[in-house]
Amino acid sequence: MKGERLISKELSFTPYDVKWFPxxxxxxxxxxxxxxxxxxxxxxEAETNSxxxxxxxxxxxxxxxxxxxxxxxxxxxxxxxxVPLTSIKGHESIVNCMSSLNQTISEIATGSRxxxxxxxxxxxxxxxxxTIRSNSKKDIWAxxxxxxxxxxxxxVGYEDGLVQLFDVNGxxxxxxxxxxxxxxxxDFLNDKLLVSTLNGAYKINIESGKxxxxxxxxxxxxxxxxxxxNTEHFTIADGNGKLSTxxxxxxxxxxxxxxxxxxxxxxxxxxxxxxxxxxFDKTINMGIIQ
Numbered sequence: 001m002k003g004e005r006l007i008s009k010e011l012s013f014t015p016y017d018v019k020w021f022p023x024x025x026x027x028x029x030x031x032x033x034x035x036x037x038x039x040x041x042x043x044x045e046a047e048t049n050s051x052x053x054x055x056x057x058x059x060x061x062x063x064x065x066x067x068x069x070x071x072x073x074x075x076x077x078x079x080x081x082x083v084p085l086t087s088i089k090g091h092e093s094i095v096n097c098m099s100s101l102n103q104t105i106s107e108i109a110t111g112s113r114x115x116x117x118x119x120x121x122x123x124x125x126x127x128x129x130x131t132i133r134s135n136s137k138k139d140i141w142a143x144x145x146x147x148x149x150x151x152x153x154x155x156v157g158y159e160d161g162l163v164q165l166f167d168v169n170g171x172x173x174x175x176x177x178x179x180x181x182x183x184x185x186x187d188f189l190n191d192k193l194l195v196s197t198l199n200g201a202y203k204i205n206i207e208s209g210k211x212x213x214x215x216x217x218x219x220x221x222x223x224x225x226x227x228x229x230n231t232e233h234f235t236i237a238d239g240n241g242k243l244s245t246x247x248x249x250x251x252x253x254x255x256x257x258x259x260x261x262x263x264x265x266x267x268x269x270x271x272x273x274x275x276x277x278x279x280f281d282k283t284i285n286m287g288i289i290q
Contacts, residue, residue: 001233001245003255003289015278017055020268021062021078022102027276028064028078029284030055056100056108058122065122067095067110075122086125091116101145101152109154111140117156119168130171134158142195146188148206155193157183163195165206177209187234189227194234196222201236203249214249217242224265228273228289235289237262237277245289257285 015031030052050068058065063085064076071091074084091112099109106122107129115137118128132154134140142157145168152168161179163186166172181198188194193204201214201222216222220239227234228245233252235245241258243265244251258279268274273290 001253005287007286009284011282017264018278054098056098059106069094097143099143099145109143111143113139142183142186144186155186157186185224194225196225223263229269237265
């Protein structure tokens, strides 16, 4: 595979998360301003008084749902960012991570420092439809929706390296495995879980529990891991500013993006290989790997 950075744009804030809008060339980038305010940048901008940590695109209307440092979960119309469509106090502390599932019912999963994972029906956002609490209030760093044998599941990654899998519809625990370091990111690739941590990356077979270690960059945080849609490849964004692409556990391509950590990566689901990533040098970068 070959990779190329096509566009790099400076931002007026420190980015934490980036998402493509489906069937669109538009992006949503969220993060923190110098005023410690909230910032959502599209064709328009908005700023309020709490830093946004994560975002997801939800529903047929392609709204933006955000989680912030105060535990608020808010949904926005991207064309009108002055006032959120909905706003609730979803968690007692920072919302670290978020995953969306846009099927017949649009759902959001959120993970927080308060030790809770919650699943929300965006049509009725006042109360979570499922709450998962860790016994010791462990910080939750990653969540991801997926499917196993037509059953909706949720993978959860914790600060101590624990990875758990839950059956959402059945509201039951399925299994767990313990990795060496805190889990930064989780993604589903067919019957595998892709997991990146503070110091390693892994492929976990969901059925057998077999763990394969990816030969990833050492001695740096692997902030984000995402599979390339409709392929067997996946890419890791790391603390050295590189995007490393793999097939199975073998390195296929390295693309240098920044001298600073890349904290978030998202693939355009309509244009194969088109990515967007944001780095701590306050840039949003777009390119292609194919």
